[in-house]
Amino acid sequence: MFLRTLVRAGVTLLLAASISITHAVSVTVVEDNLDSPKVEHVRIQSDAHNATGIRYVTNSGICETTPNVAQISGYIDIGTNMSMWFWFFESRNTPETAPFTLWLNGGPGCSSMIGLFQENGPCFVNADANSTTLNPYSWNNVSNMIYIDQPIETGFSHGDDEANSTQSAAPFVWTAFQVLFENKLFSKYASREFIFASESYGGHYVPGFVTYFEQQNALIASGKIHGVPISVSALMINNGWFDPLIHYVSYLNYTTNAPGYGQLRPDDVLKNISNGLYGPDGCVAQEKACYAAGNSAESNKICRHADKYCIENVYWLAVDDYDPYDIRQNSSAPFPPEYYVDYLNKKDVMAKIGAEVPYDECPTKPYHKFIKTGDEARTWLPQLSALADSKMKILIWAGDADLNCNWLGSQATILAMDWYGNKTLHDTPLTNMTIDGTTVAAVQNVDNFSFALVYKAGHEVPAFQPKASLEIFSQIIRKEQLHSV
Helix, strand or coil: CHHHHCCCCCCCCCCHHHCCCCCCEEEEEECCCCCCCCEEEEEEECCCCCCEEEEEEECCCCCCCCCCCCEEEEEEEEECCEEEEEEEECCCCCCCCCCEEEEECCCCCCCCHHHHHHHHCCEEECCCCCCEEECCCCHHHCCEEEEECCCCCCECCEECCCCCCHHHHHHHHHHHHHHHHHCCCCHHHHHCCEEEEEECCHHHHHHHHHHHHHHHHHHHHCCCCCCCCCCEEEEEEECCCCCHHHHHHHHHHHHHCECCCECCCCHHHHHHHHHHHHCCCCHHHHHHHHHHHCCCCCHHHHHHHHHHHHHHHHHHHHHCCCCCCCCCCCCCCCCCCCHHHHHHCCHHHHHHHCCCCCCECCCHHHHHHHHHCCHHHCCCHHHHHHHHHCCCEEEEEEECCCCCCCHHHHHHHHHHCCCCCHHHHHCCCCEEEEECCEEEEEEEEECCEEEEEECCCCCCHHHHCHHHHHHHHHHHHCCCCCCCC
């Protein structure tokens, strides 16, 4: 499906040798299947969860080369033959008090190394695919950052799990953080401000996962289960895939008149898109049937068929020969470039960071598991609405040149949310946000909720507007309404 191509976690952080750990600690030697140099992992076995633990290397010297800024990379074993890749970067500034941010890319089944190396991580890979340049606008300027590859088999993660939907993937990510926060390398972050940031299929992941985390927190508080509460203080989703019915309709609206870019498709094609949406047993009717089916035995088939129909009869007509992630550019030379993929598959790089298998950016196996359950055709608007109604700090933002998860769909989604601020949001106009006198976005704020349309940006907003994205991120983690600076 179209979402999978891109997106549809002095004194430095303590080395294992310098801390007292009550868990079993051992060093294991691992060889990857490319005959790369041997990798020495430090292993910390979990006391609380069977067949779980973390295996990692510290300060590999890869990507983050800022003096005295620590990094940890490796695997969270969340069960037998279930190894979830993570890469953690300490904040470049006041790491002892900076918040803790999880970044997940979407897909479903796309690696979060996309975000790390193409968007908001500490470095970019150069055209030689053999060297890196520091990113001055990295989000670890202001936050401790962790990037996680999930579901398993995505990116550097390996093994197998049964995650075949947003709902079924949530417990595995929850377990990963139980394992992380149990040990002294990461336990101090459990009490920090926790920001959950994602994009594209993150419109499913974030409301789904955060809702599950809160359900688990309630069980922990009542004594029904033992665990570490995962209290998300803020969530951020750019160019999200929230409610498929709304998003499929947005393809007609966006291609009829993409604000700032004009009409994208000729009148006859727009008529065909409209027919695909509103014709008998069309996309709208099939999506409504999917929603009505809920979690019934027949729902997977109904939702899977709806998604297939809408892709073929709406999406592909809208896209045609446009780059769906940035309508301004030629898809034969997309930005941001993919140099990092070859870099991560270099034997010496894999050895230094502790990777055990070749890197696969968006593998098909986890993606097809989600397709079979019709997960892409299901809505997470009710859960997003409930989180907004709880007054959680929320940012929904989008680049203006992305067709795939276009901003008209994102804006229609937030206007459809059922929460206490609905009427106020409808009555709140978009106003310009400037940085040093330059307009970078149009924003709406209602209490703890913000929406931002970022100008001159495609699907991966931080890649196109790094300075503006860092400023927006910084304002959110400070729990401010978006404003000019």
